[in-house]
Amino acid sequence: MSKTQPAITHPETVITADDEVPAIHIVREFDASPDKVYRAHTDPEILVKWLGPRSVEMEVDFWDCRTGGSYRYLHRRDGDDGAEEYAFHGCFHEVRPDRMVQTFTYEGYPDGVSLETLILEELDGGRTRLTINSIVESFEARDMILASGMETGVVEGYEQLDELLREGGES
Amino acid sequence: MSSQQATAKQLSQVFSALADPIRRDMVARLAIGDATVTELAEPYDVSLQAISKHLKILGEAGLVSRTREAQRRPVHLEAEVFDLATKWLERYRREAEERYQRLDEVLAAMSDTDKEPEES
Numbered sequence: 703m704s705k706t707q708p709a710i711t712h713p714e715t716v717i718t719a720d721d722e723v724p725a726i727h728i729v730r731e732f733d734a735s736p737d738k739v740y741r742a743h744t745d746p747e748i749l750v751k752w753l754g755p756r757s758v759e760m761e762v763d764f765w766d767c768r769t770g771g772s773y774r775y776l777h778r779r780d781g782d783d784g785a786e787e788y789a790f791h792g793c794f795h796e797v798r799p800d801r802m803v804q805t806f807t808y809e810g811y812p813d814g815v816s817l818e819t820l821i822l823e824e825l826d827g828g829r830t831r832l833t834i835n836s837i838v839e840s841f842e843a844r845d846m847i848l849a850s851g852m853e854t855g856v857v858e859g860y861e862q863l864d865e866l867l868r869e870g871g872e873s
Numbered sequence: 874m875s876s877q878q879a880t881a882k883q884l885s886q887v888f889s890a891l892a893d894p895i896r897r898d899m900v901a902r903l904a905i906g907d908a909t910v911t912e913l914a915e916p917y918d919v920s921l922q923a924i925s926k927h928l929k930i931l932g933e934a935g936l937v938s939r940t941r942e943a944q945r946r947p948v949h950l951e952a953e954v955f956d957l958a959t960k961w962l963e964r965y966r967r968e969a970e971e972r973y974q975r976l977d978e979v980l981a982a983m984s985d986t987d988k989e990p991e992e993s
Contacts, residue, residue: 715970721892730973734980752975841885849961
């Protein structure tokens with residue numbers, strides 16, 4: 703895979719859009735042991751405290767976090783047109799303290815599925831580097847994920863790009 | 874292909890064009906001002922042909938354009954397309970960073986033992 707890994711440690715999240723496969727790479731370091739970071743990803747009581755945006759309430763439908771298990775959770779929030787609900791589900795392909803492999807589907811787009819590999823590495827000083835490699839079925843799907851956001855959403859993003867490309871197309 | 878699919882394909886080209894270190898470098902150079910192919914090739918130990926190939930990829934992604942009329946045919950950065958792509962990636966990154974800052978807080982409050990401290 704061709705990707706640019708930063709040589710120096712970065713205090714903030716680094717995101718790379720791969721150019722060879724439809725993947726997103728995420729790297730983040732934590733001032734905590736791999737064991738703690740692992741527990742924060744596997745214990746649903748801890749997970750609900752950080753995974754969802756502050757504006758949503760996260761509810762775990764089921765969570766069977768073991769190799770061969772599965773999960774489903776919901777994000778709820780009060781939108782402009784009343785209560786909004788977003789559901790997600792997937793399977794745990796492999797769960798072990800240094801590596802988790804799972805699928806992920808947003809139920810609003812049930813045909814889409816990503817395969818996510820989380821790697822936990824111990825760093826000096828009891829710190830941890832988390833690397834997530836997330837791969838989907840096409841570059842189009844990957845870029846829709848990158849372009850989507852809680853605030854503006856993918857359609858508005860595409861409209862902006864359409865407009866720009868139309869303007870630039872004449873030269 | 875629907876117009877949204879076509880746009881998604883275009884967006885793919887933008888991200889893919891920017892994923893290459895030489896092309897990112899060329900974009901950074903063009904952000905300062907227009908340049909000819911010869912000027913763009915100067916810092917690299919690669920053929921003009923290789924530079925032209927990189928430019929073709931940047932051009933197909935809508936990131937650069939070349940003036941047809943002028944003799945020197947300088948390359949021009951379509952800054953708005955570039956800004957939009959980087960803005961999207963940055964917004965995605967920011968959302969991930971906010972999520973991990975919440976995790977930082979949770980980790981700081983966790984005990985070293987197996988069980989999480991009971992909520993009082």
